[in-house]
Amino acid sequence: KQEVTQIPAALSVPEGENLVLNCSFTDSAIYNLQWFRQDPGKGLTSLLLIQSSQREQTSGRLNASLDKSSGRSTLYIAASQPGDSATYLCAVSNRGSTLGRLYFGRGTQLTVWP
Amino acid sequence: DAGVTQSPTHLIKTRGQQVTLRCSPKSGHDTVSWYQQALGQGPQFIFQYYEEEERQRGNFPDRFSGHQFPNYSSELNVNALLLGDSALYLCASSLALAGGSAHEQYFGPGTRLTVT
Numbered sequence: 001k002q003e004v005t006q007i008p009a010a011l012s013v014p015e016g017e018n019l020v021l022n023c024s025f026t027d028s029a030i031y032n033l034q035w036f037r038q039d040p041g042k043g044l045t046s047l048l049l050i051q052s053s054q055r056e057q058t059s060g061r062l063n064a065s066l067d068k069s070s071g072r073s074t075l076y077i078a079a080s081q082p083g084d085s086a087t088y089l090c091a092v093s094n095r096g097s098t099l100g101r102l103y104f105g106r107g108t109q110l111t112v113w114p
Numbered sequence: 115d116a117g118v119t120q121s122p123t124h125l126i127k128t129r130g131q132q133v134t135l136r137c138s139p140k141s142g143h144d145t146v147s148w149y150q151q152a153l154g155q156g157p158q159f160i161f162q163y164y165e166e167e168e169r170q171r172g173n174f175p176d177r178f179s180g181h182q183f184p185n186y187s188s189e190l191n192v193n194a195l196l197l198g199d200s201a202l203y204l205c206a207s208s209l210a211l212a213g214g215s216a217h218e219q220y221f222g223p224g225t226r227l228t229v230t
Contacts, residue, residue, distance in 0.1 A: 004156070034219065043118075043204060044157070044221040089156055091219075100145060100208060101170050102219055104156030 002027045002098075006090055006105035013112055019077040021108045023090030028068050031099055035064050035075050036089040038107070044089065048075070052095075080112045116141060118207050118222035126228045127195050135190040135225045139207030145169075146188040147219065148180060149204040157204055163188050164210055192227075200229045 003026045013019060023033075032051050036044040048057045048064040050073070056065040063076040077084060087109045091102040119138045127133050139146050145164045149157035159172035163182035177193045186207075192199055203226075206219040 032218070036221070041202070041224075041226065043120075043223040044206075046218065046220060049218050091156075093219075098170060100147065100162055100210065101159050101172070102147075102149075102157070102206070103159070106154070106156045 002030075002092060002094055002103040004090060004092060004103050004105040006088075006108050008108060009106065010109040011111070013080060013110075015081060015112055015114050017080050017112075019080050019110070021075040021077070021088050021090075021110075023073040023075070023105055025071045025073075025092050025103070027094060028071050029095050030068060031093045031095045033064075033066055033073050033090065033092045034102070035062075035073075036091065038087045038089060040087075047088075077110075080110075082112050082114055084112050085110055118205055118220050120203075120205050120222040120225050122225060123223070124226045124228075126230065129195055129197060129229055131195050132191065132193045133195060133227060135192075135203050135205075135227070136187070137190070137205030137207075137222060138187045139205075140220045143207035143209050143220070144186055145208045145210045146182060146186065147206045147208070148188070148190045149206065150174075151202040151204055151224075153201075160190070195229045197229050200227060202226050 007022045035047045050066045061078040087107040089107045091104045147162040148160040151157040162170040166182045182188045202224045204224045205222045
């Protein structure tokens with residue numbers, strides 16, 4: 001069974017800092033990995049999708065890396081802003097019979113203060 | 115291009131009642147999945163529908179059932195509601211094709227269900 005862990009659970013930083021959010025998963029036979037953002041009480045917004053054959057993806061100030069063999073992904077946020085405050089969720093989809101099902105971590109709650 | 119939509123936004127029910135939640139997938143998507151998110155937790159997979167059939171199911175009791183219609187929209191039904199069913203219910207849609215964007219999940223805003 002796939003288990004996803006996110007560290008840290010919470011992070012509070014001043015504006016302008018560069019951040020690293022970590023995600024680990026127990027089964028390396030993944031199809032893809034997605035990073036999501038969730039504002040309080042809202043749905044999930046997809047930030048980045050990394051296919052299992054890829055090593056990283058970039059979108060604006062966000063960069064996500066994937067090391068499938070070690071079961072790790074990192075989301076890097078450059079020059080953080082108060083508007084980045086949200087919960088960041090990592091999710092993986094396995095190959096095989098459960099393809100398309102996402103396994104989520106519990107998220108990292110990020111607060112960026114001015 | 116409309117994204118994933120869900121209705122209603124909020125719902126309050128009494129223990130023992132039944133509830134139906136609705137989801138319309140993103141245009142062009144053919145697969146709908148449902149997730150339950152309790153406060154402070156990551157979303158948990160309930161089930162997935164493709165071609166009007168349940169294709170996968172997570173660890174949820176039979177009180178949770180669903181349906182997919184020919185236009186790919188979906189319903190989630192929960193019978194005999196328990197206090198523990200209070201959660202944010204999220205619908206996700208995707209496209210079940212081989213290729214780079216296959217199975218990329220797009221989520222709706224969710225339905226907040228409160229059981230009293």
